[in-house]
Amino acid sequence: MKTALYPGSFDPVTLGHLDIIQRAAAQFDWLIVCVMVNSEKRGFFDHRERAELIRRSLSGMAGVDNVEVDFTDGLLVDYAARRQVECIVKGLRRVADFEAEMQMADVNRRLRGGVDTLFLTARPELAHISSTIVRELARYGAPLEGYVSDAVAQDIYRRMKQGK
Ligand code: PNS
DSSP states (O other): OOOOHHHHTTOOOOOHHHHHHHHHHSSSSSSEEOOOOOOOOOOOOOSHEEEHHHHHHHTOOOTTTTEEEESSSSHHHHHHHTOOOOEEEEEEHHHHHHHHHHHHHHHHHHHHOOOEEEEOOOGGTTTTHHHHEEEEHHTTTOTTTSSSOOHHHHHHHHHTTTTT
């Protein structure tokens, strides 16, 4: 069985992420989407909430029956070893992403030989979307349609109303 791992901070999951999930799920027998910690980013949702929002966003979506959602606060390569996954999938939105992603792919390969990273390029119509932009729009109460699923938008608005 060909299994791949799509790691990310997914804070929150965007329509860009969901598109990568759908496309990666079509290429593998099983896809594990795993919420992980990016120590350079401050969290908006906690890890359980992020994983739950991914699950809710995927519910009813076509072609994702072979997708599992999980979270870990450990090293990516340790999780990959535990799950016996050799292929990591990452999305690339633009050239600016490339340098950091290449570095992460190299470090992961050095930490655990055999782990390879496969890059899927974002669809041009989704390439402007990032979780950072979503959090920024949310902070100002701007509409989130076209950026995130309804489930995520509702959760963000609810939290903003609660003043969180
Ligand atoms: O969505 P992001 O923030 O670009 O995802 C980055 C993430 C979470 C995949 C990366 O920070 C990560 O792998 N974190 C887990 C800890 C780890 O293994 N760090 C070493 C990677 S070089």
